[in-house]
Amino acid sequence: MRMSQLFSQTLREAPAEAEVDSHRLLLRAGYVRPLGAGIFSYLPLARRSMTRIETIIREEMDRIGGQEITMPVVHPAALWQETGRWYAIGDELTRFQDRADRDMVLAMTHEEVVADLARKEINSYRQLPLLVYQIQTKWRDEPRSRAGLIRVREFTMKDSYSLDLDEAGLDVQYRAHYQAYFNIYHRCGLPVLAVASDTGMMGGSLAHEYMYLTPIGEDTLLVCEATGYAANREVARFAKPAAAPEAPLPMEKIATPGTTTIDTLAALLNIPKARTAKAVFMVATLLEDQQTVERFVFAVIRGDMEVNERKLANAVQARELRPATEDEIRAIGAVPGYGSPVGVKNCLIVVDDAIPASPNLVAGANEDGYHYRNVNSGRDYTPHVVADIAAARDGDPTPDGRGTLREVRGVEVGNIFKLGTRYTVALNATYLDKDGQAKPIIMGSYGIGVGRLLACLAEHYHDDKGLLLPISIAPYQVHLVLLPGEGMAEVADRVYQALTAAGVEVLYDDRDERAGVKFNDADLIGVPLRLTLSPRALQNGGAEFKRRRDKDSRIVALDDILPTMQAEIAALYAEIRAGVVAVPYR
RNA sequence: CGGGGUGUGGCGCAGCCGGUUAGCGCGCACGCUUUGGGAGCGUGAGGUCGUCGAUUCGAAUUCGACCACCCCGACCA
Known part of the structure; x- marks a missing residue:
């Protein structure tokens, strides 16, 4: 393709809206x-x-x-x-x-x-x-x-x-x-x-x-x-730290004024966050018989974890999930900041799968300023769904416990x-x-x-000058740059014809532009191989050849251009092929 | 849909506390010079300043509404 005919213009400056x-x-x-x-x-x-x-x-x-x-x-x-x-x-x-x-x-x-x-x-x-x-x-x-x-x-x-x-x-x-x-x-x-x-x-x-x-x-x-x-x-998923096995103890109401967060609660009682149960109030949109209905979802998770909303939505097969309003929370008998699954009604109770294995947690009492000690799932309330609803975070152990998630x-x-x-x-x-x-x-x-x-x-493939595409997907294989000089155009035309006739895909810069413009455009477009034909190169014995990714160039005799380009293309394809490997299924 | 930002020749921008004929760089066309990493000089084309409305003797400039685009979030088969 002759660049003088190509329907495409390079831009010196990118439009302001482009950020990546x-x-x-x-x-x-x-x-x-x-x-x-x-x-x-x-x-x-x-x-x-x-x-x-x-x-x-x-x-x-x-x-x-x-x-x-x-x-x-x-x-x-x-x-x-x-x-x-x-x-x-x-x-x-x-x-x-x-x-x-x-x-x-x-x-x-x-x-x-x-x-x-x-x-x-x-x-x-x-x-x-x-x-x-x-x-x-x-x-x-x-x-x-x-x-x-x-x-x-x-x-x-x-x-x-x-x-x-x-x-x-x-x-x-x-x-x-x-x-x-x-x-x-x-x-x-x-x-x-x-x-x-x-x-x-x-x-x-x-x-x-x-x-x-x-x-x-x-x-x-x-x-x-x-x-x-x-x-x-x-x-x-991740390996959740197990709770210490403990016989269930009797539930006990305690005064906890001003402790509406897990952090303040754990600090007040001087217990690890893992010994608390956190309530998360959501409203799910469910699809029942092609009708959408809203259901209140009361999610319970241990205080040392966070709810993953997507997992929660999947657990109840919700189409949408949104935070509940304070009115909605009070309507089911819960109290924001002191929420507890004990005694709430008209809602779907979803507990994380670490909860049934964690006895004697501190949970809200659905009463301002009070919590319960020794709340046990299954004894003090009955969950409708038990599922993994916890968000995996950076630093958590892998599900098999042998590695760390990043x-x-x-x-x-x-x-x-x-x-x-x-x-x-x-x-x-x-x-x-x-x-x-x-x-x-x-x-x-x-x-x-x-x-x-x-x-x-x-x-993935660019530097500060432009693109640097792999041979397998670059728009052309060879970028042929013609620089002005007596008889140069004829030489370059012949090289272009010979390469093209042999099936090499060539972008031929035959434009009346200065060398700097042509080189910069070549770097920008990112064709992997570049050939320069100029009086200087000819004097040195042929055409100047350079890979887009390399700094250095070398002279290739005119008669060697076709075999050299074919060998270079083959070498780049060989690199690509070497990267095609079987990946274990998991 | 919520928050933020930007709209001025193809691209990048200035002008914006109201006041000539709206300007600069790049690009584009033509001429001369130049010719290996985005040349120099000269000439020239190209804009109803996003749209509509309001205020005013006068609006790119102030106000309002709308539209478009970008960024963050929500969303994402």
């Missing part, structure tokens, strides 16, 4: 342009990189048996009503009416359509297992886009869907994706970590997220290098979900087994954000 490096550089180097909040045009340079990423994805999906399809972007609302997500999902699902006033949605994901295809096309166990995928534009009206391409509202996503006879089949396809995703990221040159994650609105039983670790990430993770444990904060930030570049029968039962997608019995198809769904992957690569 990848955003700034992708704008400055002329890869993308904004159209609105979280909406971008992808210019030729970005388009080429994304095509490379998509090619890698296709190869890896095909390798595990995927078949590429394309599903509609606009869906009839009826389908989403059948699975209930029409009601369960908020404004991030864009709804509209067609000319006949029929409700429609813009697709944010395709579980419904896949399950609909399955119920129409699949009849027999002989047709399974199956894996379909597409690479397509998704629209999600996120409340807040941010950080350039990291979080946008319109984006390209590879989504695949597995269909299986049973859980064992699902497990096979899930594990195949687990490794295929690592292959994809490794081939792009992006280091990632697979972490256990929440299944969220997708439903289902098991999920992993692929995280690129970076301080600008919006997810918080808890990881331990020693043990390999890694999980999203939303689901991270808190890091990451960007989610992909995820894999075991959906089970969440959608196939709702849509009655079944197959007949060997015995002629109708059984629900078992589903999994798997996603990769292509643009976000590019943004993470830009985030």
